[in-house]
Amino acid sequence: MNSFPAWYFDESKMAGVDFEDVAQVEAYDRNQTVSTPEKEQALVNRLGISSRHTVIDLGAGTGTFAIQASLIGANVHAVDISQAMINYAQKKAKIFDATNIKFHQAGFLTYQHQDEPVDFVVTKNALHILPDFWKMIAFLRIAELLKPKGIFYLRDVIFSFPPVEYKSSIDEWIKQVAKPEGQGWTTQDFEMHVREEHSTFTWIVEEMLTRSGLKILEVTYLTPVYTEYLCMKPAS
Numbered sequence: 420m421n422s423f424p425a426w427y428f429d430e431s432k433m434a435g436v437d438f439e440d441v442a443q444v445e446a447y448d449r450n451q452t453v454s455t456p457e458k459e460q461a462l463v464n465r466l467g468i469s470s471r472h473t474v475i476d477l478g479a480g481t482g483t484f485a486i487q488a489s490l491i492g493a494n495v496h497a498v499d500i501s502q503a504m505i506n507y508a509q510k511k512a513k514i515f516d517a518t519n520i521k522f523h524q525a526g527f528l529t530y531q532h533q534d535e536p537v538d539f540v541v542t543k544n545a546l547h548i549l550p551d552f553w554k555m556i557a558f559l560r561i562a563e564l565l566k567p568k569g570i571f572y573l574r575d576v577i578f579s580f581p582p583v584e585y586k587s588s589i590d591e592w593i594k595q596v597a598k599p600e601g602q603g604w605t606t607q608d609f610e611m612h613v614r615e616e617h618s619t620f621t622w623i624v625e626e627m628l629t630r631s632g633l634k635i636l637e638v639t640y641l642t643p644v645y646t647e648y649l650c651m652k653p654a655s
């Protein structure tokens with residue numbers, strides 16, 4: 420059994436939304452539009468994941484990506500700190516008949532992989548849960564999970580707007596994406612994200628990725644607040 424120092428981050432104390440609350444888990448699955456089965460299937464294809472590969476999804480949530488990766492035959496490890504999320508994702512996997520997923524209640528900073536290093540590590544909409552120092556530690560751990568030439572895919576709320584424009588950029592984002600009560604994520608949800616969670620700037624994330632030893636192959640600034648990275652662990 421692994422033990423962590425007394426100063427180690429406590430992943431069970433989640434910032435922002437309480438994903439141990441079953442109602443929040445159900446609302447998450449209902450409200451999310453960026454992680455539909457079709458979109459996640461397209462991502463599985465784009466990354467070139469096949470039945471020869473092993474994939475770790477960190478912060479797997481309700482399991483949409485993990486299920487799609489499993490359905491093409493990949494070996495999938497779905498890792499999430501929330502037992503309520505895992506319970507929900509396991510039920511969904513049964514409905515989709517996605518059998519080759521192992522579920523692990525663990526986090527970016529505590530997951531202990533028991534098998535060989537893997538071909539892909541994926542994390543979407545979850546890394547912002549960690550403060551920046553701990554994001555760096557997460558990247559170091561992700562680099563260790565990957566085999567040489569393994570791929571790391573990251574997508575999250577990561578800010579590419581000029582820092583001096585922080586106020587107008589955040590206000591404009593919330594105005595564009597917030598939905599009326601009962602129809603999706605509300606203004607209050609996005610305000611809480613900025614206030615209580617740990618989304619940061621692209622240039623900080625890029626420096627951290629590079630310092631973890633990963634090579635950034637592609638960056639896509641999808642919007643001024645939403646970014647995706649495709650990285651590779653060098654061969655040696």
Ligand SMILES: C[S@@+](CC[C@H](N)C(=O)[O-])C[C@H]1O[C@@H](n2cnc3c(N)ncnc32)[C@H](O)[C@@H]1O
Nearest residue numbers: 430438454478479480500501526527543545548
């Ligand atoms: C916004 S959801 C994203 C879920 C999924 N990846 C998606 O794209 O729909 C964030 C997930 O991260 C999980 N989470 C929170 N803190 C975590 C941590 N330290 N390690 C791993 N997962 C964590 C939450 O329980 C939640 O399921």
